[in-house]
Amino acid sequence: MxxxxxxxxxxxxxxxxxxxxxxxxxxxxxxxxxxxxxxxxxxxxxxxxxxxxxGESEILDLINPRPTNIVLERVGEGSAVLRAMFTSAPNQEVLHVFVEGEPVPFFDDGKKFDSRAGDGEFTAEVPFDFELFAQANQTLAETRRKNSERPLFAAGTRQKIGTQSFTEMGDGLLIDSQMDDSEASVLLPFNDSQLRLGERLSINFTGLPLGTISPSSSLLPTDPARSLMITDLSVVSDPTRTWACRRAGLPPMGNATGSWTFWTLMANVANGSASTSDYIKHLFKHWASLQTVNNFGVPARPNVYQQIIEQWEMRSGGPGVSLDPRQSPFRLLGIVLRADLRSDGSATYGGGDAGEGRFVFALHDGECHSERMTLIMEYKVPIDGCENVRDWAIKWKNLANSTQYNDDLASLTDVFASAGAAPSRPNQSAIGQVRTNELLAGSPFWELREFFLPDAGGFLAQTTVKQEPDNGHNNTGLLAKYVNSEWPNLVGPPAAQHLVPDSFLGQDFLAGAAPAPTLWDAPNSLLTVPTTPSPISPPPATIRDDALFQLALNTCSGCHTVETNTNFAHLDYGTPAGTPAILSGFLTGISLLDPRDGALTRSFDDLARRADDLDILAASSCTRSSARVPTGNLVLHALTAPAPQRSPH
Structure with a gap:
């Protein structure tokens, strides 16, 4: 094979x-x-x-580098030269960009169209359809008329670095990019004759795919509150689908076995492998005794089982009885679409090609007084194929204007959350992982855990928390060696393409649980990562700064605490009953000082990033299934498209 x-x-x-x-x-x-x-x-x-x-270009497109600048030059009626500056490329003469599984060589050898060998600017002569390019620019202008500004994020990351505006000017689309430390603009032509032989067009941004025509079927910008992070009370308190809290001191009301309740979602995951009561009890037994995960001991936190299951049993009739769904202590905080985690063939999460769908629950005491715990059920959306994934994105965008909102939302969540949603997977369930954030009374610190379905199906089992080294490796020589070896993947661009392995240099490495808060760092004297300017963050950030930052931000403990100034939950478990979930600044927009270097500012606006990503996904060109497109247009599309997300959270 x-x-x-x-x-x-x-x-x-x-x-x-x-x-x-x-x-x-x-x-x-x-x-x-x-x-x-x-x-x-x-x-x-x-x-x-x-x-x-x-073939299967997704995995190869993932690992394409992202240039800091692209120059398009017309050298013939049907040919162009593309010049791309790759700051992450080592000294070499050839670099390949993959489009639809085929390598396209770029040269930095000082020959033919390449002006100087070894300067980091790579050159490729490619077939190019300039009329198609101009038509694509017209379509882009059309899609941006009602969404004339977008946030800019460093390639592959969740760090906001600026904004971009769109203005139609005569026969072209003016794109202005305002970054923290600089600004740039480009005028994209609407007519192919505007690019004459020998003229060069400098494209000084990425993250917005160019070169091929995308459909303009969904012109309105994504509404995050209606399509991405749905916390409206009419949804989370839907009387037919949820078991909702009206206010503290009162028992829940609604439908205790509605389709969006914790009870029914767990029943769907079990899918007949056990009673729903036993299935839920088995999950929380993991806290009652020492667990060994990736050879790390995860100590027991017995108060978790006592406060959740034993109290649930008492409300249901007494010790050891079957749990009564009407006594469930979990209330729905939000329904979340994570299409930005769509599969690239290697993603840590998002194993379904269309990304993830999530239900976020908060724990209460049975009478709607908040407890310090959230539980997230994260599903791999079982949809693949470019057109199918694009249609999925369009449906979520169009959901915002639905006149039967909850019914239409339910038809979308049924795709991944219903029993039997993924016939080829364990328990025929599309569940990817269940994650918890918890600091109940008697627990010594915040802790995150993760659970998955084994290949054989059955009960959920505890597994490693992804992208997080064990806390014992923090600020050690071993972590320094990991950063030294992985900094090209950590910084890129695209950045954050690293994968924290189960073991590293013969030592168990990936954590079995994530205690928080944790400030991730490594001894500076042991780091060999360059201290030259970073290609993804404004000055004075260095490659070393960003390597440590990207490692820390992509851990569960870092993202939920010190890296984003979050009180451990991005949907606040302490949100008063009867009010919409309070969202973290990381989601809604925040700027803060880097915890390792106070001279650096880090900015986040993740819902804006996800909305922009959904807009782009809904306008995917799906070139592989359309009429033959010249290689040059596909290369330009691949180099300007958003870099994939490998974030676990």
Whole structure:
């Protein structure tokens, strides 16, 4: 079997733990080799494969570098030269960009169209349809008439670095980019004759795909409150679908077995493998005794089982009885779409091609007094294929204007949350993971845990928390070695493409639970990461600063505390009953000082980022299934498209 297709197989939903370790190892090696332009791809002791890497472009498009600048020059009626500055490329003569599984070479050898060898600017002569490019610019202008400003985020990251505005000017679309430390603009032509032979067009931004026509079927900008982070009381207190809290001191009301209740969602995950009561009890037994996860001991927190299950039993009739859904202590805080986590073939989360759908619950005492815990059920959306995923995005955008909102929302959540939603997966459930944030009375610190369905199905089992090294490795030589080896993936661009492995240099590495708060750092004297200016953050940020920042931000403990100034939950578990969930500044917009270097400011506005991503997804060009598009247009599209997200949260 060719290595590429072996890799795709290894990265499938049915991987066991040992297979996942192998696939992560392979992907890490492939990433480093392909990203920096090796002509032949090798993976450890496995044979080199080169030309066998074809088709299934998602995994290859993931590891394309993102240039800091692109120059388009017309050199013939149907040909162009693309010049791209890759700050992350080492000194070499050739770098490959993959489009639809095919490598396109870019040269930095000082020959032909390349002006100077070794200057980091790579050049490719490619077939190019300038009329198609101009038509695509007209379509982009049309889609931006009602959404004339978008946030700018560093490629692959959740760090906001500026804004971008769109203005139609005569025969072109003017795009102005305002960054923290600079500004740039480009006028995209509406007529192919505007780009004459020998003229160069400098495209000084990424994250907005150019070059091919996208459909303009969904022109209104995404409404985050109606399409992405749905917390409106008419939804979370839907009397037919939720078991809702009106106010503290009163028992819940509504439908205790409604389709959006914790009880029914757990019943759907169990899908007949056990009674719903036993299934829920089994989940919370994990806190009652020591758990061993990735060879790390995760100490018991027995008060969790006592406060949730034993008190639920008492309200249901006494010790050991079956749980009564009418006594459930979980209230719905929000329904969340994470289309930005759509699969690229290697994502830590988002294993369904259309990303994730989530239900966020908060714990209460049975009479709607808030307890310090949230529980998130995160589903892999079982939809694939470009047109299908694009249609999925359009449906969520159009949901905002629905006259039967809850019914239409329910039809969308049924796609991933209903029993049997994913026939080929364990328990036929689309559940990806269940994650908890907890600091109940008697617990010594905040802690995050994660649970998944084993390949054989049955009960949920505790697993590692992704992208988080064990806390014992913080500020150690081993963590410094990890950052030293992974900084090209941490910083990119695109940034945050690293994968924290189960083990590193022969030591167990990925954590079994995430205590918080944690300030992630490494001894500066042991770091060899360059201290030159960062390609993804404004001055005075260095590559070293951003390597540590991206490591920390993408841990569960960092994102939920010191890196984002969040009180552990992005949807506040302490939100008073009968009011919409309070959202963190990380979601709604915040700027704060970097906790490791007070001279640096980090900005976040994640709901705006997700909305922009959904707008782009809903206008996907889906070139693979359309009429043949010249290679040059596809290359431009690949280099300007948003970098994939590998965030676990």
């Amino acid at each position: 060719p290595l590429f297709f072996l890799l795709i197989k290894l990265l499938g939903d049915s991987m066991n733990k040992s297979t996942k370790k192998l696939s992560h190892m392979l992907f890490s090696k492939l990433t480093k080799k392909i990203r920096f332009g090796a002509v032949v791809v090798c993976a450890g002791a496995l044979p080199c494969v080169g030309a066998e890497i074809k």
